[in-house]
Amino acid sequence: MLFRTFAPAATLALAALFATSAAHAEKLSVAATPVPHAELLEFVKSALAKEGVELDIKVFTDYVQPNAQVADGQLDANFFQHKPYLDSYNSERKTDLVSVGLVHVEPFGAYSSKIKSVDELKDGAQVALPNDPSNGARALLLLQAQGLITLKDPSNILATARDIAENPKKLRFRELEAATLPRVLPDVDIALINTNYALEAGLNPVEDALFLEGQDSPYANLVATTAAKKDDAAVQKLIKALQTDEVREFIQTQYKGAIVPAF
Numbered sequence: 001m002l003f004r005t006f007a008p009a010a011t012l013a014l015a016a017l018f019a020t021s022a023a024h025a026e027k028l029s030v031a032a033t034p035v036p037h038a039e040l041l042e043f044v045k046s047a048l049a050k051e052g053v054e055l056d057i058k059v060f061t062d063y064v065q066p067n068a069q070v071a072d073g074q075l076d077a078n079f080f081q082h083k084p085y086l087d088s089y090n091s092e093r094k095t096d097l098v099s100v101g102l103v104h105v106e107p108f109g110a111y112s113s114k115i116k117s118v119d120e121l122k123d124g125a126q127v128a129l130p131n132d133p134s135n136g137a138r139a140l141l142l143l144q145a146q147g148l149i150t151l152k153d154p155s156n157i158l159a160t161a162r163d164i165a166e167n168p169k170k171l172r173f174r175e176l177e178a179a180t181l182p183r184v185l186p187d188v189d190i191a192l193i194n195t196n197y198a199l200e201a202g203l204n205p206v207e208d209a210l211f212l213e214g215q216d217s218p219y220a221n222l223v224a225t226t227a228a229k230k231d232d233a234a235v236q237k238l239i240k241a242l243q244t245d246e247v248r249e250f251i252q253t254q255y256k257g258a259i260v261p262a263f
Contacts, residue, residue: 025049028234029056030223031066031078035199036251036259037221040103041079043250044241051241053234061179063132070225071095077235079103079242080196082219084134084157096227101239102220102262104251106195108138109209110146113185118146118210123169125189131175133158138219139192140164143171146211157218195258205258220262 028048032038038059045055058075060066066078067089081089083099090097115121129139137159143149150166151159161173176184181193182201195205205212213219223242225235241247243263251261 025052025054026234027054027056028077028238029058029075030238031058031060031069031075031080033061033063033066033080033196034059035196036104036106036255037079037196039254040242040247040250044238044244044247047241047244047246048237051237053237055238063178067093067095067097067224071097073226076229076232077223077225077238079223080221081224082134082221084138084219085132086222086224088132088134088158097224098227098230099222099224100230100235101243102222103242103247104259105213105217105220105262106259107205107213107217108135108142108192108194108219109198109205109212110142110190110192111182111185111198111203111209112190114189115210118148121148121169121171121189124172125169126172126174126187128174128176128181128184128188128191129161130178130181130192130194132178133160135178135194136160136175142192142211142213145213199255199258206256 030041032041038057041055041057048055063081063085066080069075070078071093086097086099089095129136134157137157140149140151140159144151144154148169148171149164152163152165153159156163174188178194179197181191182197182203185191190210198205223239229235248261251259
């Protein structure tokens with residue numbers, strides 16, 4: 001009889017304890033593009049919950065709103081970009097977003113629905129590039145690495161088509177929003193596509209790209225927030241959760257070389 005009387009009370013006490021813990025969980029809202037960023041955040045969501053952080057993932061398909069909403073305080077952090085893009089955004093928009101940790105590299109690649117090898121690229125071929133400064137330059141640097149063009153400054157991470165010194169094949173360039181590039185493949189000879197958008201379009205970078213950046217790429221994807229929030233406990237717990245052996249194994253198993261750990 002004593003046990004029966006005590007059990008409901010104990011159950012109620014435990015329920016109250018869990019409710020209190022849930023009520024005190026710190027919420028962290030993070031903007032991310034769908035693949036692989038939101039997938040990686042979903043993978044660490046339960047681990048963060050155990051650390052008292054309730055992760056709210058907001059999915060975006062563009063490269064502007066994730067930064068804009070963090071900068072104006074609507075969201076706490078974002079996970080979708082590399083440092084050259086972040087630096088370019090801060091310079092253009094006068095924002096103070098900062099990197100709080102690197103997670104992975106998405107080797108940037110060239111794709112085509114018309115040719116199977118870069119050797120088949122004809123004179124006057126049409127090449128589609130991302131129209132944002134950092135990724136446009138990244139595309140040009142990759143073309144230069146393949147010997148297709150030469151830039152005036154071979155190391156300029158903000159180069160544009162105007163900075164091309166030599167273009168022996170007389171390639172013609174179209175600058176388009178990064179998210180649209182997979183859709184224009186039938187209309188151009190090659191397109192330089194960010195890996196997240198390639199994956200979303202069903203392209204396998206390892207198998208489908210004509211050529212890819214090496215794993216030593218300086219364009220590692222990062223978590224960004226404002227300077228005022230970079231030391232917040234929840235943000236630091238997020239970085240710690242994303243830089244574990246479990247995440248490394250998940251990246252290697254899930255993406256099979258399409259993305260590689262940067263930690």
